[in-house]
Amino acid sequence: MTMLKTLAPYEFKSRDALENYKGRQLVYINWERHRMFSRPFVVALTPDTPFSTIIAQMAECFSYHPDWAQIDWDKALWQNGKNSFTPDRNKSLAENGIGHKDLIRFRTPGLDGIAGTGY
């Protein structure tokens, strides 16, 4: 239950409500144990964007890391938030069950960053 105390009615919409993105949605992407990139990145995409677009955006950013070229894509593990899932590259975000402000966590077992530091 809220503990907010106010002197007058206090109701405001979320600043990041889906409707503010004019047909697009937010998606966050993180490459686990590659903290050189400091934090996940965010993109705004339409729900019918194919998942392959996300992979292309990942490549654009993450390929700076020497581990990127070493990835065994068959062993890669994906999570949407806390839940594991296996994305279909050719299907859309919506079809892959990816909603507004979902966090995609990408794991590459065996690759633990520069000198195994997690970076």
Added chain:
Amino acid sequence: MDMKASKKLGLKERYTLMTRDLAWDTTYQPMDKVFPQTAYEGIKIHDWDKWEDPFRLTMDAYWKYQSEKERKLYAILDGFNQNNGHLSVTDARYINVLKLFLGSTPPLELMAARGFSMMGRHMQGAGPRVACQMQAVDEYRHFQTQIHSISNYNKYYNGMDEFAHQQSRMWYLSDGKSFFDDAITAGPFEFMVAIGFAFEYVLTNILFVPFISGAAYNGDMAAMTVGFSAQSDEARHMTLGLECIKFMLEQDPDNLPIVQRWIDKWTWRGTRKLASVGMMMDYMLPKRIMSFKEAWEMYVEENGGALFKDLARYGITIPKCFSQTIEEKEHVSHQSWIGFYMKPQATPFHTWIPTPDEMDWLSEKYPNTFDQYYRPVLEFFDAQEKAGKRFNNQTAPMNCQVCVSTIKFNEPGDPMEMCFRETTYQGEKFHFCSDHCQEIFEHEPEKYIQTFISSHQVLQGNCEPEGVDVNAPDFQPGKQILDYWKLDKRALGDFNGSEDQKNFAAWREQATKN
């Protein structure tokens, strides 16, 4: 001493006559209309007269001492500027500390001035009201002297010229902005706990004392003078915050859980806000006085520990986040520096990779973490830069919904894993950097769903320079973000190769030759 008219009165009695004896309970207008903000937070006050005034400065003494301080301060500033004092700093990397400071600190002092002005109007008790007013006017002093001391640097170095414009726009300044916006939009008692107590008493030492000592150590007389001079007011402010906590706790036992929640919340919010101080101390000062970790131990763990042990008699316990901050002191400065290093095109200050000597210093100061987690990646960056491939992460960040830091901290207990937390409120997901921020959100979700997250606002088309048509068919949000920020291109990029670096070297050379 300035109240000679009545020698037989002691300091306390004199001060009482000169402040609270002036007050009266209104009768033509009801007191709750004159002081409408007293009750709504649920804090119960039965007797305002129980307030103990910590410092007892009447205005004549205040003007006497403050004018003496100001006279000295501006004399030193003038001398420093006339003598090209900026060239006496250790090396030009140091100046980036000032850029970070100018962008992040005076705007917050300004908010403190506003906030304490409001407290100086709304605190019903005459004692706290006067103390808050005095702090308000002091805070004007602080942001103004800070700007005045850095003004001369702005004439010679890039990246400081648009701080006023950038204060509400730059992505990395929105954590500090949200900190003060949060406090000032709360009620008066929460503001006092937030700023007067958690920030001023528990945390500002870690910002100012090392900053000022660092400035002195690096030859910056201007910043040192201003910093020390501001700190001399700080002791007054700290006692006000502590007195306010004690007063609330002594007034009614029902106040304890409210105050405890605020202490938990604001100690954590302050800790997150100060993460960038760590990188300033460990990475940006060419000559270092002490590590962030050591400063944290001295000023927060020991001093804060003493404080909370003392407040235990009221039932106050150590803030929940304390153990996490102790774990994080080994990490945050490194994680922050990496976060900024990778954005050379998005800050008005330069970043760089520490020299080998400096890395050895970091190894020595951080024996548990630096070599194991951070040295290899920094050495990788260094090699890449030397090969002409300086790191530049062009993506937009994910931020915590509460503290608005980029989500870059590790899972407690596992420095290799990122820490993510999320919750759903009214059908929408919200993300946090930590359990503590999640808890703050869940206590008051109506407030935190409003957070202005810069990267999101860019994607909504809300961060465009004047004149951009967001409805044009070829509109691409964020394409002109440098213009929206008014970010001077000369201020961007690595320190190596920067105009600052070249100019400083050339000007120094001029000074050593005829």
Added chain:
Amino acid sequence: MSNAFIAFQKNDDSRCIVEAILEDNPNAMVDDQPSMVKIDVPNRLVIKRETVEEKMGRAFDLQELQLHLITISGHLDETDDEFTLSWNS
């Protein structure tokens, strides 16, 4: 037991104040840092006007401490004659 502390900018007046503190607080510990000096005393730190006046050779108002202070720790009590910082634990 916790330490009460006080820190001053280094200058001629504060040198006298520090001397006075050392005289009146036998357990005081001095920590020298660039341009500042910090003094810790277990539990209770007192500054006595009389002792400071002796060191300075002139009249001294304890409120003049305002000019040189950098930071403090502990509950403050200030009278015409003594400036005290203490912890109750």
Added chain:
Amino acid sequence: MAIDLRTVSITPLRQTFGHLARRMGADKPASRYLEATMDLQPVENYHYRPTWEPERDIFDTRRTAITMKDWYALKDPRQYYYGAWTLARGKMQEIAEGDFDLVEDLGLAAAYPAAGKERALKVFLPLRHVAWGSNLNKAYVSSYAYGIAMSQAACYASMDQLGVAQYVSRLGLAFNDLDALAEAKTAWLQGAEWQELRRYMEDVMVGQDWFEVLIAQDFALEGLLYPLIYERFNEKLNAAHGPVFSMLTRFQREWFGETSKWLDAVLKACAADNPENKAQLATWIKAWRERALVALKPVAALAFGDEADAILEELVQNLTARAAKAGIAL
């Protein structure tokens, strides 16, 4: 390494901050007042709405009926930033201190004629509470005004009034020690002569529009009260009993002369911005001037007896002239 940095002559990359160069229309050095004031208050991208006023933003122009194309047109002709203000006040307090010392050292207060003392305390000492209320009302202006130009000037004025309340109290202590303060407080709370003035102060305390509070407190009330007490009443006491009262109130006299220049400049700039402002200011001034007159009549009668009405009449005319000079016809 001994290097003589003074000999280095280097050309600056820029003369001032970007926001000041844009405002001045050129990249040239800016005064410390401008650096400390202009365009510093946040104007956008606030995170949260206030829990104490959810319908407004943290900084919001809608907290007054006055509108301005540029809120920083309400500049302070004294160019007071904190340093300039506190240096000016430091000097004034030094003089005041000298005056209080002199009066004490020479036993001037003790030697002041009893009749003069009684009169002074009766008319003057309850004003310590008026100054205290003024401090509160000015704090309101500094809390909700838009733009640093206004908020800082109001903050300084608020602290000034705390100082005034303390100087008034000290005069009381000098003349009759603690009893004087207690009697004055009783008079303020219960004395018939003071109730209209107290009502006025309390009504201003619940004002919502910060600019109206400024008009009511600083222009209408103080614009009559200060000349009444610190000029007319002062002259009267001087003529009858010598200059001691005058010496011990010098701070207030100087303060009013100086602060009026600020307020008049603010009103002038505000009225010049648009005709609606001009009309609004006139409405407020007329309304509060009438009320201030009611509030001050009994006090004036206490001070001047039969002459009170004529004196007030003259002061009202002076106030009207001040408004006219600011471009506000009443």
